[in-house]
Amino acid sequence: MRTQAEALVIEPARREDLPAIVAMFAADPLGGHGDTVDPAALDAYKAGFDAITASSATELFVARLDGRVVATFQLIVVGGIAGRGACRAIVEGVQVAPDLRGRGIGAAVVAHAEAEARARGAATVALTSNAARTDAHRFYARLGFARTHVGFKKPL
Template identity: 40%
Template sequence: MNFRKATINDVPAIVNLLADDELGSQRERNETPLPQSYYEAFEAIEAQTGNQIILAIDGDSVIGCLQLTMIPGLARQGMKRAQIEGVRVAQNYRGKKVGEALFQEAIAIAKSEKCGMVQLTTDKKRQDAHRFYDRLGFIASHEGMKLLL
């Protein structure tokens, strides 16, 4: 398994991963051709400094992904934080430490960017993900809230 930064050619594989679970299947449009909105979003991610999608690769296959965004801030004495979103591992690779290795890669990048914290949000319905994040040392220290627009 290797890791690399996603390119626009990876967008279909990423959307396939995002759509391949109970919640994602309701949120995503994994169809051919993909809606242009996915490509536009990827281009916006690429244009923003400190924002990237990291892929786990096995051979030529994308087997996992996450989005990693560096967020400068004034709080906590000007600490920079890393935000992790959109974490997915292909179903036939779950339970094989792919997610753990992907997080280790993201945390190493965050450290190299001088981040003092890595944070994430997770849907309350994703109990397996909560156990995974707990095992990695994440602490549910805050209550997340969202307002859909």
């Protein structure tokens, strides 16, 4: 018998995936990004999607289970000088559908992000998590991520 994580298909997101992706962010009470499923906001999300697809440094992914978008993340790979010119990967916007959390989907998504980062030449992978997400912090620690830095954020 297959587990849900084994049945996942993880692939680059398509424009038609935006409503499902946005719905996951809008349903997240800790996100604090002001995401909404209001159709009037769809053009803003389309512009963001277009900016991602226009860049060779970043890609938006989705995980599908029986055709349904059940998770998403964005992978950004950037060059650097520190670490002898090492490339670094940043994983952003990891979301799993609320009704499917705790079933291995998040771990599969993060493993996929790590594999993609390696394939693109990254020496390290980093992510940030809202300070209020204590469950997510334990999850990332279980996957081998260490708290090595303190993050700061300033709205512009």
